[in-house]
Amino acid sequence: MAAPADLPAHAPRPDWRTRVLRWVARPGFQAWAARFPLSRRYVRRKGTDLFDLVQGFVSSQVLLALVDLQLCHHLADGPRHPDDLAGVVDVRADRLARLLQAGAALGLLRRTRDGRFGLEPSGAALIGVPGLEAMIAHHRILYRDLADPVAFLRGDTEPELAQLWPYVFGAGAAEDPARARRYSRLMADSQALVAADTLGAVSLSGVTHLLDVGGGTGVFAEAAARANPQLQVTLMELPAVAEAARERLAGSDVSDRIDIVGGSFRDEALPTGADAISLVRVLFDHEDDTVVALLERVYAALPPGGTVIVSEPMSGGARPDRAGDVFYSFYTMAMGTGTVRAPDRIARLLTDAGFVRVSAPRPLRSFVTRVVTATRP
Numbered sequence: 001m002a003a004p005a006d007l008p009a010h011a012p013r014p015d016w017r018t019r020v021l022r023w024v025a026r027p028g029f030q031a032w033a034a035r036f037p038l039s040r041r042y043v044r045r046k047g048t049d050l051f052d053l054v055q056g057f058v059s060s061q062v063l064l065a066l067v068d069l070q071l072c073h074h075l076a077d078g079p080r081h082p083d084d085l086a087g088v089v090d091v092r093a094d095r096l097a098r099l100l101q102a103g104a105a106l107g108l109l110r111r112t113r114d115g116r117f118g119l120e121p122s123g124a125a126l127i128g129v130p131g132l133e134a135m136i137a138h139h140r141i142l143y144r145d146l147a148d149p150v151a152f153l154r155g156d157t158e159p160e161l162a163q164l165w166p167y168v169f170g171a172g173a174a175e176d177p178a179r180a181r182r183y184s185r186l187m188a189d190s191q192a193l194v195a196a197d198t199l200g201a202v203s204l205s206g207v208t209h210l211l212d213v214g215g216g217t218g219v220f221a222e223a224a225a226r227a228n229p230q231l232q233v234t235l236m237e238l239p240a241v242a243e244a245a246r247e248r249l250a251g252s253d254v255s256d257r258i259d260i261v262g263g264s265f266r267d268e269a270l271p272t273g274a275d276a277i278s279l280v281r282v283l284f285d286h287e288d289d290t291v292v293a294l295l296e297r298v299y300a301a302l303p304p305g306g307t308v309i310v311s312e313p314m315s316g317g318a319r320p321d322r323a324g325d326v327f328y329s330f331y332t333m334a335m336g337t338g339t340v341r342a343p344d345r346i347a348r349l350l351t352d353a354g355f356v357r358v359s360a361p362r363p364l365r366s367f368v369t370r371v372v373t374a375t376r377p
Contacts, residue, residue, distance in 0.1 A: 060143070062102045067136045071100070072119060072126045075109070079118030131189020145334040152334070162336035191219035194280060194369045198311040201361040201371040204228045204276065211236065211274035211301065213265055213294075214282040218245040218258060224278070225254040233258045234271055265294055270301035277302060278309040281369075283346065284328070285338040295353035302376045308355060310346055314370040317342030323367035343372050350374040 052059075066072060069089045074080065082100055086093035100117040103109035108123035126132055145159040146152055152159070204210065204224060209232045212221045221235045235245055239262035249255045261271055270277070277298050283291050298308050313328040315321065324340045332338040341349075343360040350358050355374035363370045 079116035159334040161334040195220040195223035207276040209274040211277045217248045276307040281312045310372045315340040315342040
C-alpha cells in the first residue's frame with residue numbers, strides 16, 4: 001500500500017496524538033469546535049492564551065512605557081485623569097489615555113467610572129519590589145537583541161548583552177571598574193528577592209562559615225549573615241566587583257562578620273575553612289566546562305559533611321517552565337555564554353564532582369530562583 005501523499009515513503013506512521021492534532025490544525029475544525037457546546041469553552045480559552053502570545057511584545061512595550069514615564073509613581077497618591085498627567089509626562093493626552101487603558105487591560109492599573117486611572121496591586125508592586133523597574137528598563141537591550149530571532153538563533157547577530165556582561169569571561173575581561181559597577185548595581189537590584197527565596201528554601205542554622213562565591217556586591221552574603229547570627233561569611237568576587245562590595249557593605253550592621261576576597265574562581269583555588277559554599281546565580285552564567293571545573297574546586301574547598309548550595313533560575317527539563325525555558329534561556333543565549341539547566345542536570349554535575357545527598361527543595365517562586373543542595377561525603 002502506498003504511503004499517504006503528505007508523508008514521505010520512509011516516514012513512520014503518525015501516532016494517534018499526531019493524527020488528532022492534524023485535525024485540530026484545520027481551520028474548519030477550529031470554527032466548528034468554537035461553536036460546539038462541549039468544546040467551545042476550551043477552544044475559546046486556548047484561543048485567548050494564543051492571542052496573549054501573539055501580542056506579548058506589545059504588552060512588554062506597554063510595560064516599558066509605564067516604567068519609563070514613571071506612571072505608577074505618579075498614581076501612587078491616587079487616581080488621576082489622563083488630561084492631568086499629559087503635561088507631567090510630556091505625552092499627548094489622547095495617546096496617554098490609550099497607554100493607561102492598556103495598563104488597565106494588563107491588570108496593572110484600574111479605571112474609575114469618571115475616567116481616571118489608579119493602581120492595582122500589580123502596579124503598586126512595580127514600585128515596591130526592589131529593582132523591578134530597573135530590570136524592566138534594562139530589558140530593552142534584550143528586545144533589541146531579539147529583534148530578528150531567527151538570525152539571533154543562527155548566530156548571525158552580535159548581541160548587546162554579550163558586551164554588557166564581560167565578567168563572565170574571566171577577571172581579565174572585567175578590568176573596567178565602571179562596567180563592573182554597572183553590572184553590580186543591576187545584579188544587586190534583583191538579588192534581594194533571590195536571597196530571600198534561597199534562605200527560605202535552605203536552612204543555614206547549623207553552618208558556622210559560609211563561602212559565597214561570585215556573590216556580587218554582597219546582597220546574599222549580607223542577608224545570610226543577618227538571618228543567622230552565628231554565621232561568618234567570606235565573599236569571593238572579581239577584584240573590581242569586590243571593591244564595590246566593600247563600599248556597599250561598609251555601613252552594614254553585619255559587616256564585621258563578612259570578609260571580602262578578590263579573585264577569580266576560574267583561575268584560582270577557592271578559600272578553605274567554610275563548611276558551606278553558596279553559588280547564587282553563578283552556574284547559569286557559564287558553560288559546562290567552567291561549571292565542572294568550579295564544582296571540583298568547591299568539592300576540594302569543603303570539609304567532609306560540607307554543603308554546597310546552588311541557587312539560580314533553572315529549566316523545567318521534562319516539564320518546560322516559562323521563566324526558565326523562555327526568558328532566562330534566551331537571556332543567557334544573548335549573553336553569549338551560559339545556559340539554564342534543569343535541577344536534575346545540576347544534580348548530575350554535582351554527583352559527577354563527588355557530592356552526595358543531592359536535594360532540590362520545592363521553589364517558592366520558580367521565576368525568582370530554584371535551589372539544589374548537596375553534601376561532600
